[in-house]
Amino acid sequence: MDDGVNVTGSLRARLALTLIGSAAAIAVLLFFVVRTYSAQIAQSGQDSILEASVTSILDAVTLREGDVEVDLPYVAFSMLSTDADDRVFYALWQDETLLSGYELLPVADAPDGGEIVLVSAIFDGAPVRVATAARILVGANDRMRVTVSVAQTQDALAGTLNRISRNVGLIGAGFFILSVLVASWATNTTIRPMERLTNSITRRGPKDLTPVARPVPLEMAPLVASLNSFMARLDTSLKQSEDFIAEAAHRVRTPLATVRSHAEATLQRVEREDNRQALRSMVRAIDESSRAAGQLLDHAMITFRADHLETHEVDLVELVEDLVTRLTPVAEMKDIALTVVSEGEARVEADAILLQNALRNLVENALKYVPEESEITLEVSATPRPRIEVRDEGPGFPPDQMQDLAARFSRGENAKDTIGSGLGLTIAKDVAMAHGGELTLTNMPEGGACVTLLL
Amino acid sequence: MRYLVALIIWLCPLGAIAQEWEDQNAFGPASAQTTLRVLSSTDTSLFVPIIEDFLQEQPDVSIEYFVTGTAQIDQVFRAAPEDFDVVISSAMDLQLKLVNDGFSVKIENLDQPQWAQWRQSLFAFTTEPATIVINRAAFAPGAVPQTRQELIAAMRARPDIFRGRVGTYDVRESGLGYLFATQDARSSETFWRLMEVMGGLDARLYCCSGAMIDDLVAGKLMVAYNVLGSYVAARDDVAEKLEIVLPSDFPTTMMRTAFVSSRTDVEDEASAFVRHLVEVQTGPRNREVFPLPPLGSAVDGTGQAVISLEPALMTYLDPLKRRTFIKEWSSAVIQ
Numbered sequence: 034m035d036d037g038v039n040v041t042g043s044l045r046a047r048l049a050l051t052l053i054g055s056a057a058a059i060a061v062l063l064f065f066v067v068r069t070y071s072a073q074i075a076q077s078g079q080d081s082i083l084e085a086s087v088t089s090i091l092d093a094v095t096l097r098e099g100d101v102e103v104d105l106p107y108v109a110f111s112m113l114s115t116d117a118d119d120r121v122f123y124a125l126w127q128d129e130t131l132l133s134g135y136e137l138l139p140v141a142d143a144p145d146g147g148e149i150v151l152v153s154a155i156f157d158g159a160p161v162r163v164a165t166a167a168r169i170l171v172g173a174n175d176r177m178r179v180t181v182s183v184a185q186t187q188d189a190l191a192g193t194l195n196r197i198s199r200n201v202g203l204i205g206a207g208f209f210i211l212s213v214l215v216a217s218w219a220t221n222t223t224i225r226p227m228e229r230l231t232n233s234i235t236r237r238g239p240k241d242l243t244p245v246a247r248p249v250p251l252e253m254a255p256l257v258a259s260l261n262s263f264m265a266r267l268d269t270s271l272k273q274s275e276d277f278i279a280e281a282a283h284r285v286r287t288p289l290a291t292v293r294s295h296a297e298a299t300l301q302r303v304e305r306e307d308n309r310q311a312l313r314s315m316v317r318a319i320d321e322s323s324r325a326a327g328q329l330l331d332h333a334m335i336t337f338r339a340d341h342l343e344t345h346e347v348d349l350v351e352l353v354e355d356l357v358t359r360l361t362p363v364a365e366m367k368d369i370a371l372t373v374v375s376e377g378e379a380r381v382e383a384d385a386i387l388l389q390n391a392l393r394n395l396v397e398n399a400l401k402y403v404p405e406e407s408e409i410t411l412e413v414s415a416t417p418r419p420r421i422e423v424r425d426e427g428p429g430f431p432p433d434q435m436q437d438l439a440a441r442f443s444r445g446e447n448a449k450d451t452i453g454s455g456l457g458l459t460i461a462k463d464v465a466m467a468h469g470g471e472l473t474l475t476n477m478p479e480g481g482a483c484v485t486l487l488l
Numbered sequence: 489m490r491y492l493v494a495l496i497i498w499l500c501p502l503g504a505i506a507q508e509w510e511d512q513n514a515f516g517p518a519s520a521q522t523t524l525r526v527l528s529s530t531d532t533s534l535f536v537p538i539i540e541d542f543l544q545e546q547p548d549v550s551i552e553y554f555v556t557g558t559a560q561i562d563q564v565f566r567a568a569p570e571d572f573d574v575v576i577s578s579a580m581d582l583q584l585k586l587v588n589d590g591f592s593v594k595i596e597n598l599d600q601p602q603w604a605q606w607r608q609s610l611f612a613f614t615t616e617p618a619t620i621v622i623n624r625a626a627f628a629p630g631a632v633p634q635t636r637q638e639l640i641a642a643m644r645a646r647p648d649i650f651r652g653r654v655g656t657y658d659v660r661e662s663g664l665g666y667l668f669a670t671q672d673a674r675s676s677e678t679f680w681r682l683m684e685v686m687g688g689l690d691a692r693l694y695c696c697s698g699a700m701i702d703d704l705v706a707g708k709l710m711v712a713y714n715v716l717g718s719y720v721a722a723r724d725d726v727a728e729k730l731e732i733v734l735p736s737d738f739p740t741t742m743m744r745t746a747f748v749s750s751r752t753d754v755e756d757e758a759s760a761f762v763r764h765l766v767e768v769q770t771g772p773r774n775r776e777v778f779p780l781p782p783l784g785s786a787v788d789g790t791g792q793a794v795i796s797l798e799p800a801l802m803t804y805l806d807p808l809k810r811r812t813f814i815k816e817w818s819s820a821v822i823q
């Protein structure tokens with residue numbers, strides 16, 4: 034498909050990559066944002082319980098006869114129960130002395146006003162969250178500062194975070210997969226008009242140079258416009274050269290006819306054998322040239338008409354019989370019988386002039402390449418596809434050249450002594466193809482050539 | 489049971505030397521490669537069937553079983569955690585604090601309901617209510633008090649019968665006694681009135697349930713409060729004389745718990761032992777062979793919950809809180 038085309042990169046890949054890449058980036062971003070946010074929420078949940086615990090203990094601190102008493106409320110720790118059975122630590126300080134609890138527990142500096150300070154720390158090898166608050170107690174003759182810290186490990190929090198991470202991860206992955214689907218769908222819709230254009234141009238016949246008519250997206254308009262104008266120029270220059278060939282052939286043929294008639298007349302009068310010989314080869318050369326010019330003209334006409342088919346309903350049987358009538362005099366000179374085989378009518382939509390031309394070439398060939406006193410059969414049938422078969426009893430096509438004979442100017446070995454230009458089968462084939470059919474050459478087992486024109 | 493009685497008599501003024509055990513026994517082959525050192529507050533006799541069952545499955549293991557009081561266990565183990573592999577105690581609060589303080593390891597693949605385990609480290613294997621045990625001689629049949637209120641009324645009505653003949657735990661000595669007392673105090677004010685009445689009758693104070701049962705049997709006690717009913721039920725010589733009353737106002741139910749020391753060198757075997765213990769105590773088994781009461785359900789028949797394994801158990805272990813509580817208790821009971 035891209036034979037000989039210099040390809041770098043792919044629009045589809047670039048588009049898909051951009052879309053999928055940004056989807057992946059968004060998914061990752063989403064994951065981290067949601068996770069961070071939920072971590073904060075989860076942490077603030079733990080913090081508020083720790084705060085309540087510290088407050089309840091601080092409230093239970095009293096001064097009795099100069100002694101600090103703490104009637105630790107049961108609820109202060111029972112509110113710290115978690116699903117993951119988190120460990121709980123606490124410390125009660127009076128100024129710089131430990132009243133009770135865990136001496137090594139890291140304690141934050143808390144302001145005197147009872148405001149609670151929260152810090153994260155490591156205690157006994159485990160990450161903990163520590164809430165600390167302090168209170169000033171004023172006794173009869175002294176002032177003291179009581180500090181309360183409550184800490185809790187973060188197992189339940191970690192569990193919650195893992196659960197959230199897993200869920201957010203799943204959501205992110207789902208979002209990403211959806212994005213990939215959307216990206217591939219978007220890429221395909223974007224690329225599709227281009228594929229459609231490519232298809233419609235690939236499917237065109239070799240001679241179809243008409244402008245692209247189907248609507249295309251805005252972005253492709255410049256490309257299609259320049260393609261159209263390019264094809265228009267190509268079409269014009271092709272037509273010009275065909276016209277030129279036709280004109281040239283026509284201009285050559287008329288003077289050649291004059292030269293030939295003069296040469297014939299002279300041949301009647303000349304006695305000397307070598308002069309007669311020269312004149313005969315001259316006549317033959319003129320015939321060759323004239324034949325070539327005629328065939329070139331026909332070929333040009335057919336190429337032109339193939340682009341602008343003028344189809345009507347044609348009865349193939351009638352067409353063949355017409356042709357036979359016209360060619361019978363020529364056939365009789367070689368004692369050749371022209372037989373038509375058919376089963377009633379065979380009506381098709383076709384360009385009659387082109388078909389006549391093609392058929393004439395086929396029958397001319399048969400007349401040219403078969404010995405005298407033989408039979409040429411033209412068989413017409415309408416089913417399964419309309420077809421005309423021209424069979425003769427001659428030597429058949431040279432087997433090793435068979436596939437090339439329909440090419441332009443190609444002549445077989447058996448044609449050395451006959452006049453011809455090598456365009457007859459080309460014309461017949463072009464006509465068949467212009468009608469969406471084909472031309473096949475075969476040799477029959479009992480001898481003789483068979484040409485099938487399939488429509 | 490004979491040695492138990494003997495031991496209890498001279499072990500009650502306990503704690504002079506840390507390494508003096510209430511009881512100490514070795515099980516399994518002397519040639520065994522690994523020895524599990526189990527520190528426990530549960531009488532050996534109650535544990536022997538479980539140990540022997542375990543040793544049958546693990547022929548390469550021998551077990552040294554040390555018995556001492558719950559408060560003592562906490563002291564001994566904190567002082568030398570590397571000396572023991574498994575710690576078993578009925579003082580749930582002390583056990584929970586040991587685990588909280590990082591003295592235990594997790595035992596994976598031991599599925600226990602949330603209420604019967606803590607941190608996958610501390611595993612409960614019995615549910616045992618604290619009971620009132622009465623000497624049938626002191627009450628007419630049918631007049632046995634069923635609640636603390638009725639007990640108070642009975643003691644007030646006949647002080648001459650009960651003076652000097654009521655007993656309960658000395659909460660200063662016994663970890664389990666302290667746990668029962670603090671949980672009672674949380675539940676109802678009735679506890680304090682009961683303590684005051686018992687104090688007024690010159691209550692006798694004990695280190696252990698076994699000692700209280702012995703004195704009940706001997707007739708020195710008419711009523712003992714907060715005795716482990718399971719210990720009474722395990723003795724076949726007392727059914728005639730004693731009656732166990734499950735107070736119907738609010739029962740206080742404790743769970744015996746076990747954990748594996750974080751300093752153990754034989755973690756696999758120690759974990760296997762705890763797992764075996766829990767499996768025996770929760771599975772179907774022959775009560776004749778295994779006398780320890782099983783692990784029941786979180787809520788008993790009367791709709792009362794067991795003492796729950798939660799960090800709040802550490803509240804009364806706080807020295808300040810303990811000081812206040814003991815002071816209050818002493819002024820009620822000792823007077």
Ligand SMILES: Nc1ncnc2c1ncn2[C@@H]1O[C@H](COP(=O)(O)OP(=O)(O)OP(=O)(O)O)[C@@H](O)[C@H]1O
Pocket residue numbers: 324328394398399401402403425427428429430431438439443444445446447448452453454455456457458459482
């Ligand atoms: N009926 C046939 N029998 C044998 N050979 C044939 C037959 N028809 C065609 N050929 C071979 O096919 C070749 C090509 O035929 P084609 O009609 O294209 O050219 P041509 O007959 O040589 O020249 P012209 O253009 O004048 O017809 C011939 O040269 C001949 O060798």
Ligand SMILES: [Mg+2]
Pocket residue numbers: 394397398453457458
């Ligand atoms: Mg020909």
